[in-house]
Amino acid sequence: MFQFDFDIILKTLPYLLKEGMAFTLTLTALAAFGGLVLGTLLALMRLSTLPGxxxxxxxxxxxMRSLPLVLVIFWFYFLVPYIGQAILRTERPVEVGAFASALITFTLFEAAYFSEIMRAGIQSVPKGQLSAGYALGLNYRQVMSYVVVPQALRNMLPVILTQTIVLFQDTSLVYVISITDFLGAASKVAQRDGRLIEMYLFAALVYFLISFLASLLVRRLQARTAIIR
Incomplete structure (x- = not known):
C-alpha cells in the first residue's frame, strides 16, 4: 500500500466522470423512468379483471424475475438483431446498438420489479378511494390515474428509490457488451496503466458513497412519509 498512486486517480478523474459516471447515471435515470412506466402498466394489467x-x-x-440480468443483456444484444432480421426479412441482422440494447434490457428487466412494487402500492390504497372515485362519475382509467396511482406512488416512493439504487449498481454489468460505464472506465485505466488496486478501490469507494448517501436520503424520506400517513 505504500506504493499507492493517488496521482493516477486525479489525472483520470475527468475521464472517469465524463465518460463513465455520466453514462452510468444516464442509463440509471432512463431505465428507472421507463421501468416505472412499464411496471405501472404491468401492475394495472395484473390487477385487471380480464384474465388474459x-x-x-x-x-x-x-x-424476468427468474432470469439473471447478465443473461438478459447477452440475449438481447446478440439474439435480438437476428430475431429482427427474421421478422423484417432483411438481408442482414438489424442493428440495435450497445446503448439501445442496454437501455431496453434494463427497462424491461426493471419493469418486472417495479411492477411488483406498484402492485403492492396500489393494493395498499383503501378500496373506499375507488368507490369514492366511481361515485364521482369517474371511469376505471380516471380513478387509477387521478386517485389510486398518485397515492400508490407516494406510499411506494421509498421502495422505488431503493430499487433505483439497486439498478444503479447493476448498470456495471454492461461491461459484458463492452460499454464504458463508470466501472468500465476505471477498468480500462487500470489495465492500461497497470494500477488495478488504485482504480478498483476508487471505483468501489465511489459506488459505496453514492449508494450509501442515497440510502440515507431514502430513510429520511421514508420517515417523512410515515409521519404524513
Whole structure:
C-alpha cells in the first residue's frame, strides 16, 4: 500500500466522470423512468379483471424475475438483431446498438420489479378511494390515474428509490457488451496503466458513497412519509 498512486486517480478523474459516471447515471435515470412506466402498466394489467391481461402480465413478471440480468443483456444484444432480421426479412441482422440494447434490457428487466412494487402500492390504497372515485362519475382509467396511482406512488416512493439504487449498481454489468460505464472506465485505466488496486478501490469507494448517501436520503424520506400517513 505504500506504493499507492493517488496521482493516477486525479489525472483520470475527468475521464472517469465524463465518460463513465455520466453514462452510468444516464442509463440509471432512463431505465428507472421507463421501468416505472412499464411496471405501472404491468401492475394495472395484473390487477385487471380480464384474465388474459392478468395472465400475460404475470407470465412476463415471473419470466424476468427468474432470469439473471447478465443473461438478459447477452440475449438481447446478440439474439435480438437476428430475431429482427427474421421478422423484417432483411438481408442482414438489424442493428440495435450497445446503448439501445442496454437501455431496453434494463427497462424491461426493471419493469418486472417495479411492477411488483406498484402492485403492492396500489393494493395498499383503501378500496373506499375507488368507490369514492366511481361515485364521482369517474371511469376505471380516471380513478387509477387521478386517485389510486398518485397515492400508490407516494406510499411506494421509498421502495422505488431503493430499487433505483439497486439498478444503479447493476448498470456495471454492461461491461459484458463492452460499454464504458463508470466501472468500465476505471477498468480500462487500470489495465492500461497497470494500477488495478488504485482504480478498483476508487471505483468501489465511489459506488459505496453514492449508494450509501442515497440510502440515507431514502430513510429520511421514508420517515417523512410515515409521519404524513
Amino acid at each position: 391481461l392478468a395472465l400475460a402480465a404475470t407470465g412476463y413478471v415471473n419470466l
